[in-house]
Amino acid sequence: MTARASFWNRRRAGVRAEAEAEARVQEDARVxxxxxxxxxxxxxxILEEMGLPDPDKMESGDDFAAFMAQEVPTHLRNKALRKLWRSNPVLACVDGLNEYDDDFRAAMLSGGPIQTAYQVGKGMMSHLEKMAEQEERKEALAQADQIDEAVPEDEAPVVEIVDEPFTDPEELVTADAPTEEPRMRRMRFEFEDAGV
Incomplete structure (x- = not known):
């Protein structure tokens, strides 16, 4: 295609677009x-002048398409659509699974900062660490329960209490001597050999 032909094609398309835009402006002004x-x-x-039925008296199966014309006032169109949605059981059954049912702008419009567990540079690590700690506790409790069940009563551990002198910790602290842990009574456990 020559440059001259492409120029005239662009010119015709521009004139056509201008005419369509002007027609839209005139139609919007008329409406x-x-x-x-x-x-x-x-x-x-309004309903009598436009030849439309009363939307409150319409039933399922009636033609609601006449209310979709641009000339019909918005409040009448909405009234007809509400009647259509109530009259059709498929449209009236709201199951709450539509993603557009919720107002996702609520967080933006609340005015305050949004609370989140996300940490810059770490992501959701604190949340994951808490979940891991909970899992470890559950596993430790489960293992403790298994150990308790595994030891029969006749093979219960023998507990021996050993008396060791108890020293007051304040007596141990001196300026010259390093701090030592006080010696306390301790329990010693001994298990009988199960012969396994």
Whole structure:
């Protein structure tokens, strides 16, 4: 295609786009003027003038498409759509599984900072660490329960209490001597050989 032909093709497309934009502006102005005129009238007069049925009296199976015209005022269109949704059991059954049911702007509109477990540079690590600690505790408790069940009563551990002198920790602390742990009574456990 020559440069001359492509120029005229672009020019024709530009003129066509300008004409379409002007037609849209004129149509919008006409609809706005018509809706302003209709706003002064009552609903019954508008429905009679446009030849539309009363949306409150419509039932399932009626033609609601006439209310989708641009000339129909928005409040009448919405009234007809509400009646359509209530009249059709498929549309009226709201199961809550639609992703657009929730208002996801609520967090933005709350005005305060959003609380999150995310930490910059670490991600969700604190949450994962807490979950890991809980799992370790559960496993330790489960192992302790298994050990308790594994030792029969006749093979219970023998507990021997050994008396060792107890020293007050304040007596051990001196300026010259290093701090030592006090010696306390300790329990010693001895298990009989199970012969395994």
């Amino acid at each position: 706005t003027a018509l809706q302003a005129e209709m706003a002064e009238k009552g609903d019954d007069a």
